[in-house]
Amino acid sequence: MSAPIPSLAEASAAIAAGTLSPVALTEQALARIAALEPRLNAFITLTADRARAAAAAAEAEIREGRRRGPLHGIPYALKDIYDVAGIRTTAHSRLLLDNVAQADSDATERLEAAGMVLLGKLATHEFARGGVNDDLPFPRAKNPWNPACFAGGSSSGSGAAVASGMVALAMGSDTGGSIRIPAAFCGVVGLKPTYGRLSRRGVVPLSFGLDHTGPLTRTVEDCALAMQALAGFDPRDPGSADQPVEDYTARLREGVRDLRIGHARGYAVEAAVGAEQMAAMDAAAEVLARLGAEVVEVPLPALRRFEAACWTILHAESFAVHQQDLRTRPDLYGRTLRERLTLGAFVTGPHYVQAQRLRRRLTQEVDALFAGLDAILCAPAHGPAPLAAEADDNPWRRQQPITAAFNVTGHPALCLPAGFAANGMPLSLQVVGRSFEEAMVLRIGHAFEQATEWHTLRPPEAQA
Amino acid sequence: MPDEMELDFQSALRVAGIAIPEDRYAIMLEAYRSYRAMAAVLDEPTPYEDEPAAALHPARSPSR
Numbered sequence: 193m194s195a196p197i198p199s200l201a202e203a204s205a206a207i208a209a210g211t212l213s214p215v216a217l218t219e220q221a222l223a224r225i226a227a228l229e230p231r232l233n234a235f236i237t238l239t240a241d242r243a244r245a246a247a248a249a250a251e252a253e254i255r256e257g258r259r260r261g262p263l264h265g266i267p268y269a270l271k272d273i274y275d276v277a278g279i280r281t282t283a284h285s286r287l288l289l290d291n292v293a294q295a296d297s298d299a300t301e302r303l304e305a306a307g308m309v310l311l312g313k314l315a316t317h318e319f320a321r322g323g324v325n326d327d328l329p330f331p332r333a334k335n336p337w338n339p340a341c342f343a344g345g346s347s348s349g350s351g352a353a354v355a356s357g358m359v360a361l362a363m364g365s366d367t368g369g370s371i372r373i374p375a376a377f378c379g380v381v382g383l384k385p386t387y388g389r390l391s392r393r394g395v396v397p398l399s400f401g402l403d404h405t406g407p408l409t410r411t412v413e414d415c416a417l418a419m420q421a422l423a424g425f426d427p428r429d430p431g432s433a434d435q436p437v438e439d440y441t442a443r444l445r446e447g448v449r450d451l452r453i454g455h456a457r458g459y460a461v462e463a464a465v466g467a468e469q470m471a472a473m474d475a476a477a478e479v480l481a482r483l484g485a486e487v488v489e490v491p492l493p494a495l496r497r498f499e500a501a502c503w504t505i506l507h508a509e510s511f512a513v514h515q516q517d518l519r520t521r522p523d524l525y526g527r528t529l530r531e532r533l534t535l536g537a538f539v540t541g542p543h544y545v546q547a548q549r550l551r552r553r554l555t556q557e558v559d560a561l562f563a564g565l566d567a568i569l570c571a572p573a574h575g576p577a578p579l580a581a582e583a584d585d586n587p588w589r590r591q592q593p594i595t596a597a598f599n600v601t602g603h604p605a606l607c608l609p610a611g612f613a614a615n616g617m618p619l620s621l622q623v624v625g626r627s628f629e630e631a632m633v634l635r636i637g638h639a640f641e642q643a644t645e646w647h648t649l650r651p652p653e654a655q656a
Numbered sequence: 657m658p659d660e661m662e663l664d665f666q667s668a669l670r671v672a673g674i675a676i677p678e679d680r681y682a683i684m685l686e687a688y689r690s691y692r693a694m695a696a697v698l699d700e701p702t703p704y705e706d707e708p709a710a711a712l713h714p715a716r717s718p719s720r
Contacts, residue, residue: 401710500697507691511672519673531684537672538665538688539695546698548708555709588687 194223196357196650197267200414203360204262207254214254214265218247218309221267225311225358231339233331234353236272236282237313243267246309253307263421264307268361271347272313273320274405275394276300283396284316286329286524287517297394298426299363299405306421311359314349320365320398321346321510323528323585332580335378336651337617341577344374350408351378355651357410361418365395366404368502369572369595372607372622375408377577379609379618379651381415381637382408384595386627387602388433391426399509400431401548402502402599411647412608412637416440419630438631448639449484453477454561454568459492463594466575472611472619473571479643480569480636490568493557498597501554504539504547505600511536531587555601559627567636568624570597572607576617598624606633609646618646661689 197220198206206212222240229235250265270276273283275293282288296304304310315333317323324332324342333348335341336356343352347364351374354362364371366384375382383406390405397403407418419440426432455477460470481487511518514533522530561568572595584590598605603624610621621640625633641647658666665688669676676684 496694496697500694503691504695504698515672522675527680531680531687534669534672534674534676534684535687535691537674538668538691543695543698545708546702548710549702549706550698551709553706586687587684588690 193227194220197221197224197360199410200263200266200360200417201411203266204417207265208259214247214250214309215244217265218243218267221311221359228356228358232334232336232352232356234314234333234349234356234358235269235312236284236315236330236349237279239279239310239312243309243311250307250309260307261421262417263303265309266361267309267311267359268303268363269311269314269350269353269359270300270363271316271350271365273316273365273396274299274313274363276310276313279313281313281396282329283319284322284328284330285318287521289329293394295394298391298429299422300394302422302424314353314362316349317346318526318529319396319514320367320370321529321532322526324580324583325585326526326528328526335577337379337577340579340581341617342377342580342583344377344577346370347374347408351375351380351382354378354380354408354410357650360410360414362408364406364408366406366599367398367402367506368599369593371404371406371408372572372595372605373593375607376572376620377618379646379649380408380410381412381606381608381647382406383415383419383606383630383633384598384604385419385423385630386433386604388431389435389604389628389630390422391429391432393426393429397513399506401505401509404599412606412634412641413441413444415606416444416634419634433628435628438629440631440634443631443635444638446635447483448480448636451485451566451636452564453480453485453487453636454490454565455487456492456568456570457489459495460571462495463571464574464591465571465594468613469571469573469575469619473569473621476610476621476640477569479640483639483643490561490565492570492597493554495594497550497554498600499592501547501550502596502600503592504543505551507536508539508544511539528585528587535587551600558601558603562626566632570622570624572620572622576613576615576619595622603627604630604633606637608637608641610644611646661692
């Protein structure tokens, strides 16, 4: 089988040195996809011809001394809710099987401008909100660590494609945890940036007030490289923030000495996080303390307050997006999504406003914690990936994703590998930062990553 | 005999124009009860001056 493709940083250095060509790298990625895809179902649409043409063009530009930057000539893939002009965006749904995009999303524009090579569009949960086991027009993406396990959602194809070494960068979206949960369950890095840091233009919406776009990568350094290309104000996205863009790599290697990092252990206890995930968080806190950070336990606001704000807003806004189709052609939806969207019919006007008021208050309360902290560690999930057959596809889930707290507050949150459960599935660490300070979150993540070996381990399905 | 919450459930569906298949009625009603329990937090008193997070931030209008 073709070897896993190298990280963005490794590929970038090799292309710069002239020891790797974009054409060879793209062929390697396509060969790996061909070998693994029948088992993993990460892709909905493969754009092989386009990729080969783009790689050849990149190679010619670089040879002529016109290298655009560190990502030039490196393949990437998009969750199939991002628009690419001339290619269909399905959102993994029967409703959009013939939906050919007229223009690129902002993320597509930026990554193409950086010279990256699009490999294709990736599986998702239907409209980034549906279930795992529904009857949909495309199969569900499988977890490379164990195909019987849930890959996490909704950016399931993004997690599977990066974990299996098909691609070094896949874009995801996160409304309640949909970048961070697949990153956690597939053992890769996923960043939900600050709300408004990355544009959502040209991305199929789920909930306008909670939707975030962001990258999934194999390493924290790769995440920083991707953010440098992706971040920036977009006046055509009403939620985009006109804030200066940091240099995400400049201070990546400065370590954590003398940083003050909170550990939201009580929040995890309140959320009934399992023993293995709790142990991984405790071990991560010890690693950071050993590296010189001061780690202190901090209380987050009560989970029930985050949940009431998040799910009221999400239900109401997603229902508003889909109400017409729910009325007129409900049979085109998968059962799980149809039922989850219907919950929005039950949100009253006053409750929606109250949820927005609570959201502002929760954001202020978390910001008050940051007055004395550089970051907060927080469990990203209740435990490792469950079996897909046991995934909760009910309209009301037994446990809501605990990642959603930071969709409510908008703070940036990074998930990265932090161990393994007894069943061999990855565990993860979540690092939450101040708004628009992704560079600090990445710096802490990089220090932890360099002090541990979790990110170097490959899933059995993806070993060369 | 439906209780008050079930009547609310039926009413919300009617207003929204959404039909639920008979075999999924019970599970959707249970989901509705669970949501109402979660949303009870939102009925707690809020100071008059607390503005919603989604308040409009007007930008300058384009020049002629």
